[in-house]
Amino acid sequence: MTDLDPRDRGGPGQPLLTVDGLVKHFAGKGSLFGKGPAVRAVDGVDFSVMKGETLGVVGESGCGKSTTARLLMQISRQDKGDIVFDGELLGSRALDLKAYRRQVQMVFQDSYASLNPRLTVEESVAFGPKAHGLSSAAALARAHDLLRRVGLEPRRFGGRYPHEVSGGQRQRVNIARALALEPRLLILDEAVSALDKSVEAQVLNLLTDLKQEFGLTYIFISHDLNVVRFMSDRVMVMYLGRVAEIGPADAILGAPRHPYTAALLASQPSTDPEARLDEAPLTGDPPNPINPPPGCRFHTRCKFAADVCRTREPGLAAVAPAHLAACHLAVPGSGHPDSSPVPMAA
């Protein structure tokens, strides 16, 4: 589908989105005498998203996944780094912010906060197209069409206000609203996390259908690793503002090479009463992004940490085809006594 998109520029081999050296620091809470230390929310992140794929993003709170999403959406501006969309640099003459935002849309976790309570459902969906120049009648017609596609009969739901529909229906409205500008990339930031499980499955099926129908590319952010594995082609694991590991979903969540990914996986509660955990895979909360530890940022919680981990920060290195991990353990000759080119025992 994607290769038929008239907006496509570089062909299917060119990534739809490339992020290079993305940095965002927030000014820390200051005192009377000046600013406090900066919160290094995103601290040098590179990745790309291929056309038509779903990139899953996982990590604990404070790892920078939502900040990354907001930078991609340009809700806040990066301090450093480039965003390249289908070969065009964002901010260049070929791709200004308005043109970019038409192609990149986002769905948030809080379905209620992301809708204007004073607009009806159909007005919310029609708002974007109108702002981008469509006539009211044409925008409304598009809104009705989209509401129908997300499973909400426009005659029944179009005139309702956000508080008059259920959480699952509201998230469908948000998806319709995001699709109203016919974007090519949809960022889903914990979009199904607040939904009940039986409703979550309905919305995930809908997202799968819409992706096919509209030839979309997804960035799927979630804390639920099972959902991420199910939805994603590739997965990126973030820790304290950096990429810890990125690669094919089955490799990352099946044979992880970074101890952090392994610990995240082991922390998911199993539904098998015989497989109850007796020990937590990680102790403590994620450390503060204000003052990330020197060397590998994960070494303070890593059970494999060696001297080299405390002094030298590991870069992302290829550990298998298309699979990168930032861990001295995974790179022979890194100086870690137990480094090995094969995956660790899970």
Add this chain to the structure above:
Amino acid sequence: MNAPVRANDTASSDALIEVRDLTVDFLGGRKPVRAVGGVDFSIRAGEALALLGESGSGKSVTLRALMRLLPESRTRIGGHLRVDGHDVLGLKPKALSAYRGGTVAMIFQDPGLALDPVYRIGDQIAEAVMRHEGVSRAAGRARALELFERVHIPSPARRLDAYPHELSGGMRQRAMIALALACRPKVLLADEPTTALDATVQIQILLLLRELQRDLGLAVIFVTHDVGVAVQVADRVAVMYGGHLVEVGASGAVIGTPAHPYTRGLLASRITPDSPKGVRLATIPGSPPDLADPPPGCPFEPRCGLVVPACREGLPARVAVAPGHAARCVRLAGV
């Protein structure tokens, strides 16, 4: 004097908590909303039960009824609640405040609901101990320190002087558990205490709760919407839907061989590490019932794929499918 009813004068069995035909109606709207429609269960000392259900299933309301936390002017509670010999619904104000904290304590999803932001945490715990046990401030502080050690807060003495906002999410949750345990309750009610936490921190708190339950012999009711969490903390699982308890049994039995169509649908729609990609997820069509206008029979009837006429004729009776495993479904009774 409204002396609290003494313990051990229960008429029946060795149950620490006995809930019989509990109903909760919320008044004040156009129509009363029946949030809980007749729930029965009992729990022995040292046992952990998970109440599993989606939003609006009545699980949190059941928990709050056990602690009489629902606003009295706008709720009508029916049925019998007996906890450690106390007739909970009949408690007078003074006995009620001794019961809360002393017999039954509760922890919440948001520690902000339990901790006062303008007092140091150590002082809050000490105050609760002083108030309930009539001891000195120094003794209260000593107990607070002991509790902080009990819930594995690192550098406990220093953390007692912290304000709630100075602690991380997981640490605040531990502090709230310490506060709940301040007056040596026999029952701990947990209302989704780990839902807002990262998985890595969640598992630490679940393990702590299991340890406390075992070491202190607490009876625990743990409300959650997450099957995995329920299995981690509880020996028995009770599945709620539309204000009714539709299935109850040992967690292995309920998860392994679910009997009620709702439980089966819920488990089938879950994504597991083995879910094949590209295959559509099984879903339960529709959405939960409107509790102001509930279906006349089985609450799950409008969404169920196995409906027979009997489903619309009143709430299905409880059918035992195995020892200790029961479900409310007419199909199980051989219809």
